[in-house]
Amino acid sequence: MADADAAKSLSGLLNGIAQRVYHNNADMTEELLQHELYRELPREEFTALHARMTGLLKSIAAADMDHAQLEAFLTAQTRRQGGGGVTAEQAAALSRFWKSQRVRVRESLLAQSRWEPGLRGLSWRVDLQTAASRGGAAEPGGPVALVELELGRAGQDSEFVCLEFDETKVNQLLKKMADVQRSVDGIAHRS
Structure with a gap:
C-alpha cells in the first residue's frame, strides 16, 4: 500500500x-x-x-x-x-x-513559442498607374506593390493591414530581408 x-x-x-x-x-x-x-x-x-x-x-x-x-x-x-x-x-x-x-x-x-498576433495570410499584387488614374497627368507612375496582411490572435477575428510600396521601397524591403537571411544563416552555421 x-x-x-x-x-x-x-x-x-x-x-x-x-x-x-x-x-x-x-x-x-x-x-x-x-x-x-x-x-x-x-x-x-x-x-x-x-x-x-x-x-x-x-x-x-x-x-x-x-x-x-x-x-x-x-x-x-x-x-x-x-x-x-x-x-x-x-x-x-x-x-x-x-x-x-x-x-x-x-x-x-x-x-x-509563437508570437502573437500571428500572420494568418498574405496577399499581394502589383499595379501600374496610368495617366488617367493619376488625375490626367501626362507621365504615368511606376509600379506599386500592394500587400495585405491578415493578422490574428488565437480565438479572435482577423485584422487586416494594407501596405503600399513603390519600386524603391520594394528594393529596400528586399535588401533588409536579404540582411536578415544572412544573419540567420550565420547563426545557423555557428551552431
Missing part, C-alpha cells in the same frame, strides 16, 4: 509541475504540492525532490524524447551516484507521465 501511495504522490507531483511550467497554472505552487502530496516530508527534502523532478521533466520535454530516448535517459538517471539520480519507482512514474502527457506538453511548448 505504501508503494501505491508513493507512486500516486509522485504522479501528482509531476502533474502539478506540468500544470505550473507548461500550462501556466500559477495556483500550482511548490507549497501547495507539498501540502497536498508530501505533508510528512521535511521541507528541504521536498524542495530537493521538486527541483529534481522539475529539472528532469524540463530535460525530457526540451528534447521531446520518444520512447527509446526516454528509456535510455531514465536508465542513465537510475545509475547515477549521489543525490542527482532517481529511483526505479521514480523512473517508472516519469515514464508513465511522459507517455500520457507528451502531446499536451509539446503543444503547450509550441503555443508558448
Whole structure:
C-alpha cells in the first residue's frame, strides 16, 4: 500500500509541475504540492525532490524524447551516484507521465513559442498607374506593390493591414530581408 501511495504522490507531483511550467497554472505552487502530496516530508527534502523532478521533466520535454530516448535517459538517471539520480519507482512514474502527457506538453511548448498576433495570410499584387488614374497627368507612375496582411490572435477575428510600396521601397524591403537571411544563416552555421 505504501508503494501505491508513493507512486500516486509522485504522479501528482509531476502533474502539478506540468500544470505550473507548461500550462501556466500559477495556483500550482511548490507549497501547495507539498501540502497536498508530501505533508510528512521535511521541507528541504521536498524542495530537493521538486527541483529534481522539475529539472528532469524540463530535460525530457526540451528534447521531446520518444520512447527509446526516454528509456535510455531514465536508465542513465537510475545509475547515477549521489543525490542527482532517481529511483526505479521514480523512473517508472516519469515514464508513465511522459507517455500520457507528451502531446499536451509539446503543444503547450509550441503555443508558448509563437508570437502573437500571428500572420494568418498574405496577399499581394502589383499595379501600374496610368495617366488617367493619376488625375490626367501626362507621365504615368511606376509600379506599386500592394500587400495585405491578415493578422490574428488565437480565438479572435482577423485584422487586416494594407501596405503600399513603390519600386524603391520594394528594393529596400528586399535588401533588409536579404540582411536578415544572412544573419540567420550565420547563426545557423555557428551552431
